[in-house]
Amino acid sequence: MYRHLFLLLITLFTSLSLQAEEVTYSEQEYLDRPLMERYILDELKSLRTEQQDLERRMTIQITDRELAVADKSLNYSNTTVTYFFYVIAAVASLIALIGWQSLREMKQNTKEMADKQLNKIAEDYEKKFVALERDLKRKTRIITENNREIEIINEVHNLWLRAQSVQTPEQKMDIYDEILKVRPGDLEALTYKADAAMEMREFHWALNLCNRVLEVDDQNAHALFQRACAYAQLGAEVQAIDDLQRSIEASTSMRELVLEEPDFDPLRGLERFETLLEE
Structure with a gap:
């Protein structure tokens, strides 16, 4: 391509030099001028064609290189993004697994x-209910x-x-027995029974x-009084006066x-008995 360009320049320079000298062409030279022009035009056409072909090849090469670079960039980006998403997916899966385990544990x-x-709470309330039930049973028992x-x-x-309404001691004795059935060992009933x-x-x-x-209450004034009466009727004067003295000491109303x-x-007329009454 450079060779043709050099020849074209030489030819143009020669043509211009001949025109400047105003040389009179011969008839043969006149006949040769179209051939020269034709040659120059062919060379120019060839040069233009080569330039166009060169531009086309350069454009194709540049385009191919740009496409290759773009393809490599896309592949790199795709690979990078893919790996990045793989990493994100792995981390997300790990976090999800750990989070799920944490949620399950929580x-x-x-x-x-x-x-x-x-x-x-159930045990506390059960204890309270048991205590309440026990207390209710105790209170129920007390109420009963x-x-x-x-x-x-x-x-x-x-x-x-x-x-108090009956007249005979036998009837009183029966009533006192009924009282003792209701309240066994009632001291007052036993004392009044002794009176009957x-x-x-x-x-x-x-x-x-x-x-x-007196085995239960040795200071029972009424029982001492009744026993003193019994001793007096049985002739045990000393025991009668002793019980009477103890009865009066326990209750002066006796x-x-x-x-x-x-x-x-x-016992009347006995000095000790009379002295006891005078005190």
Whole structure:
């Protein structure tokens, strides 16, 4: 291509030099001019064609290189993005797995904690309910016992009222026995039963009843008084005065009853007995 360009330049230079000298061409030279022009035109055409071909090849090469670079860039970008997404997916999967395990553990721990708290609350309430039930049973038992005691008190009170209304000591004895059935070992009932036995002139029976009372309460003034009466009727004057003295010491009101009690007639006139009444 450069060779043709050099020849073309030489030819143009020669042509211009000949025209400047204004040489008169011969007829043969005149005939040769179209051939020269034709040659120059062919060379120019060939040169233009080669230039166009060169431009086309250069354009193709540049385009191919640009496409290759673009393709490599795209491949690199694609690979980089793919690896990046792989990394993101792996990290996300790891986080999701760890997070899922953490959520499961948190759920399990929360459930266990809730179960423990519920069990503790249930145990506390169960203990409270047991204590409440025990307390209710105790109070129910106390109420039942109190109701029973009230019934017994009412029944005994009615029996005492009946005992005051009857006339014979035998009837009183039966009522006192009923009181003792309701309240076994009732000291007051035993004492009044001893009094009824004295009215029935059952002195030994009265003495035994008074002894039962005094075994429980040795300072019972009424029982000491009744036993003193029994001793006086049985002729045990010393024991009678001793019990009478103890009875008056336990309750001074017994001294007034001595003055009206006929069972102490065997003791009247005795110095110790009279001294006891004068005190």
